[in-house]
Amino acid sequence: MKSYHVNAGDGLSGLKIVETKEIPLPGPDEVVVRMKANSINTRDLMIINGDFHFPVKPEVIPLSDGSGLITGIGTNVTRFQIGDKVVASYFPHWTNGSIDGSTSAQLGSEVDGMLTEYAVLSEEAVVHAPDHLSFEEAATLPCTALAAWNAITVGEPLLAGHSVLTQGSGSVSLFAIQFAKAFGAHVISTTSSDQKAERLKELGADEVVNYRKTPNWDIAIRDLTEGQGVNRIIEVGGTGTLQKSIQSITLEGRIALVGRVSEEDVAIGNNVLSSSIYTLHRVVVGNRAQLTAMNKAIAVNQIKPVIDRVFSFQEAHDAFRYFAEQPHFGKVIIKH
Structure with a gap:
């Protein structure tokens, strides 16, 4: 079988393909998965470039998603049975409950990931994929989709008629739009161009604010919600956008x-921090139970992930370059 391997910080030139003579065999509690597709996330590029802030094993097989x-x-x-279509959980040891030091290892960093022809995983790290999805579509689910799902479902329930704000057109935001609409929410999105605005509306956004044309987009959000603010915000910008998010949230x-994703590192003053009553929750992808719940919701609502471009297994380097250098709307896929 063939697998890609890389050391953190070696860059894309350090991503090498290794061929072994034998297909791995499962241990008593393990399954062997013949990989069919992978998707690339920003954290995978960070690992290769040495910018990841968590441990990475030497010569790791990269990618969390497959x-x-x-x-x-x-x-x-x-x-499971032979022939089941599956995806692996981003945190292979975190099945339910709260995360801790014993369950925080991530695929593609501390644990070998999914950019391989065959992966051996504990059966506890694997879940069934939704039947209506292709392998390419299912490969998008373990990281950004689950992060979006938990951003939508964390804390008090999101109810029909509630309002949700998503930011930009990254994959987390695209999934968040689809999930929020499945809950019956009113979705407002921000983006940088009118062209992207139309695509976000096609995906389900009810209203879109172009933040280049409207730099004070927090005021626009207030106007669109009759001064009340939105019930939930999917914050992907960090401190570069958090101040305006606080000013856009309802009580x-x-x-x-x-x-x-914002390149700005902005200090937020006490007046802004205390200007509303809100909960700020840090989302860290999710566990296996949450992945299972999300997949059921995707199946019931027949949600289809957005895919930008598909590369072959042999074109993995090209896939990473495209992901890093080219604007994309949706996931970048490596197909086996």
Whole structure:
């Protein structure tokens, strides 16, 4: 079988393909997955470039996200059968409850990831993929989709008629729009161009604010909500946008901090921090139970992930370059 390996900080030139003579066999509690597709996340690029702030094992197999078919099962495995279509959980040891030091290892960093022809995983680290999705679509789910799901569902329930603000057109925000609409929410999105605004509306956004044309977009959000502010914000910008998010939230609203894509590192004054009553919650992808719940919701609502471009397994370097250098709307996929 063939697998890609890289050391953190070696850059894309250090991403090497290694061929072994034998397909791995499962242990008693393990499954073997013939990988069919992977998707790339920003954290995968950070690992390769040495910018990841968590441990990375030497010669790691990269990528947290992938889908495939089970081709081997151990003698103790009860949750799966040969031929099941599956995805792996981003945190393979975190099945439920709160995360801690014993469950925080991540695929593609402390633990070998999914950019390989065959992956061996504990059956506890794997869940069934939604039947209506292709392998390419299913491969998008473990990281950004689950982060968006938990940003939408964390804390008090999101109810039909509530308002949700998403930021930009990154994959977390695209999934958040789809999930929020599935809950019956009113979605307002921000973006940088009228072209992207139209695509966000096609995906389900009810209203879109172009933040280049409207720099004070927090005022626009207030106007669109009759001065009340939104019930929930999917915060992906970090401190570069958090101040305006606080000024856009309704009383007792919730801000789910998922990322920090903004290049600005802005100090937020006490007056802004105390200007509303809100909960700020840091989202860290999610556990297996949450992944299972999300997949059920995706299946019931027949949600389809947005895919920008598909590369072959042999074109993995090109896929990473495209992800890093080209604007994309949706996920970048590596197909086996």
